[in-house]
């Protein structure tokens with residue numbers, strides 16, 4: 226069978242089924258787990274209930290913002306935002322128990338499952354790469370921002386979230402400075418996200434429905 230190589234992922238694709246432009250075909254092959262698959266993955270990796278609930282709340286914020294931004298004319302892959310929010314802390318517990326960077330560990334887990342786009346977003350859910358931060362609103366910025374608005378399972382302001390982060394992780398001058406720099410980046414991100422929306426960051430609570438945890442009977 227004649228095959229062509231995709232110039233993005235280098236996979237072989239049967240030439241006889243290529244009726245669409247090549248990049249469009251490649252994009253359609255993006256692997257994004259459904260919500261059900263995400264919840265199953267959290268179970269498979271024994272993510273504890275309090276972290277699952279945090280992830281569900283982050284997903285609610287991310288999905289709400291993605292929906293509102295789409296309505297405002299910003300093109301976003303809403304399934305990618307939801308899946309990445311749900312899975313962003315898949316390795317959090319493992320990093321607490323054994324050490325390591327939970328964003329990087331989570332990205333490796335998800336890439337090993339073939340979810341490369343989700344993995345890349347999870348890798349950047351704590352710190353965005355500088356070019357992404359400068360590029361404006363995209364799936365990566367939304368997931369990163371949504372996580373900063375949820376303290377445990379509660380929707381809070383960036384100020385409250387960062388006060389908590391500072392008190393828990395600001396254990397040295399260097400760490401404090403890094404957290405303060407991250408706070409400044411997040412405030413900028415918030416301004417960029419909300420300048421196209423018809424409501425303010427403080428009004429987000431009115432647009433969000435508290436999610437039910439469908440995994441609460443499983444570990």
Ligand SMILES: [Fe+2]
Nearest residue numbers: 279313314372
């Ligand atoms: Fe998180």
